[in-house]
Amino acid sequence: MNQAPISLHRRHVLAGTASALAAVGLASWSNRATAETKPLPAYASWKDPSRVIVHSGNTIETRRSAFGTGVVTPVDQLYVRNNLPPPDASILDDRDAWQISIEGVKNPRTLTLAELKGMGLETVAMVLQCSGNGRGFFPSKPSGTQWTVGAAGCVVWSGVPVRTVIEALGGMTDGMPFMTGTGGEKLPEGVDPSSVVERSVPVKAAEEALLAWELNGEPIPLAHGGPLRLIVPGYQGVNNVKYVKRLAFTAAESSARIMKTSYRMAPLGGKADPSQPSVWEMPVKSWVNSPSGEAGSAKAGRVQIHGVAFGGMHAVKRVEVSVDGGKTWREARFVGPDLGKYAWRHFVLSAELPAGEYTITSRATDTAGNVQPEHREENLRGYNNNSWADHAVRVVVA
Amino acid sequence: MNQAPISLHRRHVLAGTASALAAVGLASWSNRATAETKPLPAYASWKDPSRVIVHSGNTIETRRSAFGTGVVTPVDQLYVRNNLPPPDASILDDRDAWQISIEGVKNPRTLTLAELKGMGLETVAMVLQCSGNGRGFFPSKPSGTQWTVGAAGCVVWSGVPVRTVIEALGGMTDGMPFMTGTGGEKLPEGVDPSSVVERSVPVKAAEEALLAWELNGEPIPLAHGGPLRLIVPGYQGVNNVKYVKRLAFTAAESSARIMKTSYRMAPLGGKADPSQPSVWEMPVKSWVNSPSGEAGSAKAGRVQIHGVAFGGMHAVKRVEVSVDGGKTWREARFVGPDLGKYAWRHFVLSAELPAGEYTITSRATDTAGNVQPEHREENLRGYNNNSWADHAVRVVVA
Numbered sequence: 001m002n003q004a005p006i007s008l009h010r011r012h013v014l015a016g017t018a019s020a021l022a023a024v025g026l027a028s029w030s031n032r033a034t035a036e037t038k039p040l041p042a043y044a045s046w047k048d049p050s051r052v053i054v055h056s057g058n059t060i061e062t063r064r065s066a067f068g069t070g071v072v073t074p075v076d077q078l079y080v081r082n083n084l085p086p087p088d089a090s091i092l093d094d095r096d097a098w099q100i101s102i103e104g105v106k107n108p109r110t111l112t113l114a115e116l117k118g119m120g121l122e123t124v125a126m127v128l129q130c131s132g133n134g135r136g137f138f139p140s141k142p143s144g145t146q147w148t149v150g151a152a153g154c155v156v157w158s159g160v161p162v163r164t165v166i167e168a169l170g171g172m173t174d175g176m177p178f179m180t181g182t183g184g185e186k187l188p189e190g191v192d193p194s195s196v197v198e199r200s201v202p203v204k205a206a207e208e209a210l211l212a213w214e215l216n217g218e219p220i221p222l223a224h225g226g227p228l229r230l231i232v233p234g235y236q237g238v239n240n241v242k243y244v245k246r247l248a249f250t251a252a253e254s255s256a257r258i259m260k261t262s263y264r265m266a267p268l269g270g271k272a273d274p275s276q277p278s279v280w281e282m283p284v285k286s287w288v289n290s291p292s293g294e295a296g297s298a299k300a301g302r303v304q305i306h307g308v309a310f311g312g313m314h315a316v317k318r319v320e321v322s323v324d325g326g327k328t329w330r331e332a333r334f335v336g337p338d339l340g341k342y343a344w345r346h347f348v349l350s351a352e353l354p355a356g357e358y359t360i361t362s363r364a365t366d367t368a369g370n371v372q373p374e375h376r377e378e379n380l381r382g383y384n385n386n387s388w389a390d391h392a393v394r395v396v397v398a
Numbered sequence: 399m400n401q402a403p404i405s406l407h408r409r410h411v412l413a414g415t416a417s418a419l420a421a422v423g424l425a426s427w428s429n430r431a432t433a434e435t436k437p438l439p440a441y442a443s444w445k446d447p448s449r450v451i452v453h454s455g456n457t458i459e460t461r462r463s464a465f466g467t468g469v470v471t472p473v474d475q476l477y478v479r480n481n482l483p484p485p486d487a488s489i490l491d492d493r494d495a496w497q498i499s500i501e502g503v504k505n506p507r508t509l510t511l512a513e514l515k516g517m518g519l520e521t522v523a524m525v526l527q528c529s530g531n532g533r534g535f536f537p538s539k540p541s542g543t544q545w546t547v548g549a550a551g552c553v554v555w556s557g558v559p560v561r562t563v564i565e566a567l568g569g570m571t572d573g574m575p576f577m578t579g580t581g582g583e584k585l586p587e588g589v590d591p592s593s594v595v596e597r598s599v600p601v602k603a604a605e606e607a608l609l610a611w612e613l614n615g616e617p618i619p620l621a622h623g624g625p626l627r628l629i630v631p632g633y634q635g636v637n638n639v640k641y642v643k644r645l646a647f648t649a650a651e652s653s654a655r656i657m658k659t660s661y662r663m664a665p666l667g668g669k670a671d672p673s674q675p676s677v678w679e680m681p682v683k684s685w686v687n688s689p690s691g692e693a694g695s696a697k698a699g700r701v702q703i704h705g706v707a708f709g710g711m712h713a714v715k716r717v718e719v720s721v722d723g724g725k726t727w728r729e730a731r732f733v734g735p736d737l738g739k740y741a742w743r744h745f746v747l748s749a750e751l752p753a754g755e756y757t758i759t760s761r762a763t764d765t766a767g768n769v770q771p772e773h774r775e776e777n778l779r780g781y782n783n784n785s786w787a788d789h790a791v792r793v794v795v796a
Contacts, residue, residue: 051616066616067615068556068612068614068615068616068617069519069521069556069612069615070470070521070554070556070612070613070614070615070616071470071521071523071554071615072468072469072470072554072614072615073615074472074473074614074615074616075472076474077616114697117702118697118699118700118701118702119700120702120748121467121702121704121733121746121748122733122734123467123468123469123733123734123735123744124734124735125469125734125735156468156469156470156734156735158466158467158468158733158734214466214467214468215468216466216468216470216472217465217466217467217468217469217470217471217472218449218464218466218468218472218475219466299512299516301516302516302517303516304515304516304518304519306519335519335520335521335556336520336521336522336523336554336556337521337522337523337554337735337736337737337738337741338735339735339737340735343735346521348519350518350519
């Protein structure tokens with residue numbers, strides 16, 4: 001959606017934020033809120049520039065202040081993270097002709113998207129999140145995009161269940177502990193073949209996985225992996241392989257670099273290796289979106305503090321909110337429809353906030369009893385940050 | 399969302415449809431599927447032209463083939479029906495300054511949108527549908543836009559519950575049977591003041607009504623009633639007053655023409671008058687979106703027939719699908735998340751369709767036991783069409 005008058009207005013408001021925050025001594029926060037944004041790349045030129053921060057041609061983040069309370073994140077503000085430049089847009093010219101090779105089943109074969117569409121239909125709402133979301137809060141300054149909260153969204157995918165495809169091809173080959181998806185990006189010339197986008201996940205994830213052709217009810221745009229994307233609900237974004245051209249049930253994890261050493265929970269100061277945990281299941285997490293911390297985001301009086309919470313593999317059960325940096329907590333209320341255990345829920349706490357400075361944060365608990373921790377798990381590359389302290393916003397109420 | 403390459407491609411496909419259908423003797427259906435579309439008006443220029451039919455500057459319809467299975471209808475393809483030209487876009491320059499006068503309460507007063515935002519927050523998913531949706535199927539050819547299925551969508555609204563506002567202003571004045579909303583459109587000069595957009599609904603509707611500022615998680619665009627819209631879940635679209643500037647609990651229905659004589663269930667050949675039922679609660683309804691009836695929308699073999707179903711005031715409980723024009727029926731399966739009783743649900747029936755011609759339709763039943771009827775209720779202006787026979791698609795499977 002492109003609405004010139006609104007966008008111009010928003011840009012104006014944001015331009016005013018940095019100086020206003022500097023005036024109250026929160027310049028470092030203002031840098032985060034209004035991080036320098038680059039022009040949108042051509043393949044994502046239809047995104048709303050007033051709602052995103054363009055870190056690079058392959059990394060686009062939703063602004064914290066742009067998250068509304070509609071549960072489903074509109075595609076025009078959904079984050080983008082590509083590990084390689086996307087394929088040429090011509091792959092969307094005939095979506096139904098897209099081919100995927102299914103391996104590690106009794107009757108392996110190549111299927112077209114048209115054939116997949118005939119096989120079955122399921123729809124799932126889920127949080128899509130880059131495992132590096134929140135990296136910008138690590139004091140260790142890990143290399144990589146300095147995402148804060150906006151490398152995430154709650155979106156709706158439609159496609160055929162992977163289990164339906166397996167069944168149609170005679171069932172899985174016995175003894176395959178992994179499901180491996182391979183992306184259809186073209187490797188730039190001279191690039192090491194191990195740079196391919198290929199990820200393996202535990203085979204149990206196949207139970208709920210989809211081969212999806214729709215995102216939020218429309219054919220998946222190129223920027224988000226169309227014509228066909230592997231969807232693994234509850235797993236960090238990188239496992240949801242875009243332009244998926246091969247789905248295999250395998251004896252071993254992929255030897256692609258993105259699997260072998262990237263996206264590993266390596267120790268600070270150490271080196272990544274395949275023995276370390278990969279970023280698979282998402283941990284329980286929440287954050288406040290409003291007040292956003294931008295200048296003027298809250299006025300003295302009654303304020304509806306709201307944000308999002310999700311449990312990764314489990315539904316979120318409870319959210320507490322603190323306005324004093326975690327000293328005291330109050331139970332928030334969920335608002336809006338419940339889209340299932342993989343979706344996020346919006347929470348709201350109605351609070352009376354006299355003029356002053358506040359550190360507002362939230363803490364989620366999932367149905368398995370996992371509680372969002374105060375502190376991040378330190379790691380070399382800044383993955384899986386779900387620290388409630390890191391995600392706090394400092395708000396000046398005037 | 400604007401994706402030039404995709405849109406161009408789609409337009410190309412649609413351009414080919416009319417001649418293809420004419421070749422198999424279904425030219426009149428092709429006219430419906432590819433109704434002549436006008437340029438998008440400026441205030442809705444951000445809609446996706448490949449997904450809508452622009453009937454006029456105030457009436458824009460979603461194409462049947464554009465409905466996906468993502469439950470929530472993206473705003474870039476959501477229908478538009480304005481009873482008057484929208485106000486100037488400058489009313490969005492400072493959304494929080496928008497004012498609404500609340501009357502018929504103990505302490506009547508004018509509130510700004512900023513004040514409403516502090517009072518409470520609720521989110522509801524619901525079907526928004528023009529009461530004239532399906533008018534194009536009336537053989538009596540009632541005057542008005544010849545909508546088929548696309549003057550409807552399932553969307554998510556966020557705002558403050560009307561009951562919270564009533565409570566904050568001391569409660570409702572006793573004995574007011576109606577809730578009346580007044581739109582902020584500027585009447586063109588010389589136009590009869592009774593042309594104002596003002597609608598009354600039974601006061602019980604206040605229980606679930608919202609004063610909403612967000613649509614699908616973003617500030618409401620001008621085309622859809624931003625900055626503030628009255629939302630009455632379960633009620634036909636016209637009751638959801640855009641640019642709402644006055645909300646009153648009243649002893650009588652509004653005397654605006656849009657209430658008095660328009661939107662009445664007047665008899666065929668008769669005259670509309672205030673004694674006839676107004677278009678308030680939506681009746682149970684469903685229709686098939688895919689195959690859409692456009693050429694090539696189904697190929698011989700296994701086909702996933704899918705569409706949408708909703709119950710108006712009650713959740714939808716059951717949908718049956720027929721591929722032989724209603725002679726035989728099979729139970730469809732719901733897919734995707736359930737967004738609550740006012741939302742629609744997607745249904746799917748997996749069917750083996752050999753080459754041939756089919757008349758595919760669906761029949762919904764709600765939790766109160768209401769069954770979608772075979773025949774429309776005839777009326778002068780073509781409102782409330784929920785006939786399953788009318789909504790059938792003729793599909794040529796090759």
